[in-house]
Amino acid sequence: MTSHNPTREEAWAILTDHVKRPSLLHHALAVEAVMRHIARKRGADDDMWGVIGLIHDLDYEEHPDEHLRHAPEILRSHGWPEEHVRAVLAHGWELCTDVEPVTELEKTLFSIDELTGLVAAAALVRPSRSILDLPVKSVLKKWTDRAFAGGVNREVIEKGAGLLGISLEELIADTIEGMKPVAEQIGLKGNR
Ligand SMILES: [Fe+2]
Ligand SMILES: [Fe+2]
Known part of the structure; x- marks a missing residue:
């Protein structure tokens, strides 16, 4: 098949062919968002950044x-x-690939992948159980608390x-x- 610019619809179809677990789909939607x-903030191509964010853990459930x-x-x-393939591979740099993030897109995906998990966990322990009123300092407070969301690799985020x-x-x-615009889809809108 010749290379083309993948749409969001295509990415979602391929993703949901290989990923069924709601928690992983929530993660994919959070990372996409x-x-x-960040793409919009930087004046970059937000559709391309979003599509790569959505698809990045494509093979995780099956393998x-x-x-x-x-x-x-x-x-x-x-x-x-190949630009898309490379960006996906670079999110696993030194974890499961040797593809170093070099573009802004790749560096951003690498940085926010684990962080979305810590942010979600920090939102869920608030009285509101919502991300909509989550302050930055609540996440920072959890940074050195290794008993909290212990699976989240803080070193990768810092790097x-x-x-x-x-x-x-x-x-x-x-x-x-x-993450706020997709709060409802990813189960972080809370009880308000
Ligand atoms: Fe991954
Ligand atoms: Fe991920």
């Missing part, structure tokens, strides 16, 4: 122990450009912020803002 938000070893062939079989040359505060603020 944050990628779109949790071989994450990102199967995604490239699936995407190529659908005619996705990502370093690659982007921005503060952790700014990265957290962008992640919260980006």
